[in-house]
Amino acid sequence: MHFISKNADSVITLASAAIAAAMALLLLTIFTFIAQESLPAWQQGVLAILTGSEWQPLAEPPQLGLLIMLASTLWSALGAMLIAAPLGVCCAIFLAEFAPDWLTAIIKPVLTMLTGIPSVVYGFLGAAVLVRFFEIKRLLASGESLFCASLVLAIMVIPYIVTGCYSALRSIPAEYRIAVLSMGISKPYAAIHVLLPMARKSMISAISLAFGRAAGETMAVLMLAGNTLLLPTSWFAKGEPLSALIALELGSATVGSPQYHGLFAAGLVLLAFISVINLTIYFSSRDSRNVARLK
Amino acid sequence: MKKLFVVLLSVIMMVIVGGCGSQTTKAPATKDNSIKIGGSSTMAPVIAKCADDFTEKFHTWKKVNDRLPDEPIVIFVATGGSGFGVKSAMNNTVDMGLVSRDVKEAEKAKLTNHTLYTLGYDALTIAVNPQNPVLTVKPDITNDEIKKIFSGEIKTWNQLDPNLPNRPIVLAIRDLGGGASQVFDELIMKGTPIAKEAVQLPSMGALAGKVMDNADAIGYVSVGLVEQNKGKIGVLSVEGIQPTTENIASGKYKIARPLIVIAKATPDDREQQFLNYLQSEKGVKALSSMGFVPVQAK
Numbered sequence: 001m002h003f004i005s006k007n008a009d010s011v012i013t014l015a016s017a018a019i020a021a022a023m024a025l026l027l028l029t030i031f032t033f034i035a036q037e038s039l040p041a042w043q044q045g046v047l048a049i050l051t052g053s054e055w056q057p058l059a060e061p062p063q064l065g066l067l068i069m070l071a072s073t074l075w076s077a078l079g080a081m082l083i084a085a086p087l088g089v090c091c092a093i094f095l096a097e098f099a100p101d102w103l104t105a106i107i108k109p110v111l112t113m114l115t116g117i118p119s120v121v122y123g124f125l126g127a128a129v130l131v132r133f134f135e136i137k138r139l140l141a142s143g144e145s146l147f148c149a150s151l152v153l154a155i156m157v158i159p160y161i162v163t164g165c166y167s168a169l170r171s172i173p174a175e176y177r178i179a180v181l182s183m184g185i186s187k188p189y190a191a192i193h194v195l196l197p198m199a200r201k202s203m204i205s206a207i208s209l210a211f212g213r214a215a216g217e218t219m220a221v222l223m224l225a226g227n228t229l230l231l232p233t234s235w236f237a238k239g240e241p242l243s244a245l246i247a248l249e250l251g252s253a254t255v256g257s258p259q260y261h262g263l264f265a266a267g268l269v270l271l272a273f274i275s276v277i278n279l280t281i282y283f284s285s286r287d288s289r290n291v292a293r294l295k
Numbered sequence: 296m297k298k299l300f301v302v303l304l305s306v307i308m309m310v311i312v313g314g315c316g317s318q319t320t321k322a323p324a325t326k327d328n329s330i331k332i333g334g335s336s337t338m339a340p341v342i343a344k345c346a347d348d349f350t351e352k353f354h355t356w357k358k359v360n361d362r363l364p365d366e367p368i369v370i371f372v373a374t375g376g377s378g379f380g381v382k383s384a385m386n387n388t389v390d391m392g393l394v395s396r397d398v399k400e401a402e403k404a405k406l407t408n409h410t411l412y413t414l415g416y417d418a419l420t421i422a423v424n425p426q427n428p429v430l431t432v433k434p435d436i437t438n439d440e441i442k443k444i445f446s447g448e449i450k451t452w453n454q455l456d457p458n459l460p461n462r463p464i465v466l467a468i469r470d471l472g473g474g475a476s477q478v479f480d481e482l483i484m485k486g487t488p489i490a491k492e493a494v495q496l497p498s499m500g501a502l503a504g505k506v507m508d509n510a511d512a513i514g515y516v517s518v519g520l521v522e523q524n525k526g527k528i529g530v531l532s533v534e535g536i537q538p539t540t541e542n543i544a545s546g547k548y549k550i551a552r553p554l555i556v557i558a559k560a561t562p563d564d565r566e567q568q569f570l571n572y573l574q575s576e577k578g579v580k581a582l583s584s585m586g587f588v589p590v591q592a593k
Contacts, residue, residue, distance in 0.1 A: 008298050008299070008302045011305070012302065057472065131508075135509055141463045141511055142505075223501070227497075228492055228494060229491040247497065248497050251473075252376060254376045255375060
């Protein structure tokens with residue numbers, strides 16, 4: 001008994017360290033597995049895969065070009081951010097600085113609920129409502145497009161942006177607001193020219209996180225992007241994001257075939273892309289201020 | 296005490312996590328009495344359903360047939376594609392292989408110790424929206440016209456027939472590597488690539504939905520889904536032949552693929568019992584409930 005209570009701290013520290021190491025090892029294993037499974041595809045030439053615009057994995061010889069997919073992923077995700085970022089940031093500023101308490105108390109839980117809706121439900125709603133809208137209004141022969149995907153992705157990521165930016169603004173100490181108001185500056189000016197620049201770093205990391213989420217989203221884009229093998233030339237064209245490609249074809253790909261390796265290569269590209277974004281967020285938002293630690 | 300409790304809890308958790316790992320590495324010393332089935336992803340759901348029904352009904356092998364031992368029924372069904380089904384049947388990696396295409400002669404040569412059972416057919420209809428005037432103007436279509444439409448040579452409805460409106464044809468297809476797409480390629484496209492503007496849908500249900508929703512759409516919808524959505528999907532006859540159950544089972548309607556089970560020539564008792572079940576009327580019912588056409592009893 002005495003031994004345990006004496007060493008309990010070191011036991012728990014060791015256990016926690018072991019679990020943390022296991023998590024890091026798990027991430028490394030995932031990366032290695034995907035890289036390993038995709039190796040035969042990369043032997044065709046890294047640049048050939050990343051810039052090739054022909055995806056015909058079943059042809060002889062198999063063509064594994066991911067340009068269409070990369071373009072579609074970037075277009076739909078950036079398009080989503082174009083819609084979501086301004087709306088999200090403005091909503092956050094409104095909630096943090098201008099909204100009456102009762103309104104904030106209603107909107108915040110609603111946003112939290114929006115994050116809980118499964119993405120397949122968003123995809124289904126998009127297919128039933130948005131796609132049909134374009135077809136009924138005869139705007140497009142077939143309603144799926146990258147714009148539909150962007151719109152639904154925007155709705156999915158706005159809660160993340162609002163929550164992140166709201167926290168960023170709320171974490172600015174009250175002294176700044178008091179000082180600014182005591183100088184007779186109007187509230188809107190203070191919000192945009194004083195508070196926003198102060199919260200800039202956290203806001204950028206919230207937006208980047210949302211971008212990563214939008215780029216990796218599968219079910220919604222699978223049903224909305226159209227999945228054609230043509231390079232998208234406009235926002236209203238159809239495309240096939242990386243995640244939709246993998247979801248569509250992996251089930252029927254024969255293990256060990258060029259298609260299988262090509263799909264894993266697509267997965268590696270997506271994983272690398274999201275990891276780069278997340279690492280950039282981490283390194284750019286690290287607190288340079290002196291933070292006291294419990295050590 | 297509280298400290299002790301926390302320490303004990305964390306130690307127990309670590310032991311459980313560690314114990315999970317070692318359990319899976321210790322292989323059971325008993326003989327494996329399960330039936331392993333694998334192959335086509337089209338057939339796997341049907342066979343899995345039959346396996347579930349079989350297990351629900353009998354629970355142990357003894358109840359199926361008195362001669363068999365009193366052990367619980369264990370049947371594993373895996374996907375992996377028709378190619379995998381053939382290869383693993385050849386290597387005896389699985390007890391039964393599932394194939395949803397014709398078995399090639401070269402493959403049959405290697406399957407000397409096996410018997411092939413055709414359970415039924417999966418037919419693809421050429422489906423359009425019920426509001427599409429093509430159903431009254433030109434209800435029959437030739438293989439060549441289908442090929443031209445799906446390869447993009449014929450881009451608008453009025454290029455197919457001048458009495459049709461000048462609307463673009465919206466092509467709905469399945470993912471290019473999947474079984475349905477391969478069947479369509481083998482029997483109609485014969486190597487001609489499908490137009491890149493074709494919209495790939497993730498499932499046959501989504502394909503049917505697209506044809507039902509979009510007035511200009513055309514796609515190859517599985518016959519079972521057409522049956523389930525009577526009135527909401529229009530079907531064209533191909534080379535004068537309607538995709539009815541009789542025409543499909545007799546082979547007159549050509550855009551169909553056989554659903555084949557590759558079993559050992561001398562299966563052991565358990566496998567034989569399950570094979571009998573698959574070919575019995577319960578198996579036939581499961582097959583038709585999933586939209587496939589069971590082979591006609593001779």
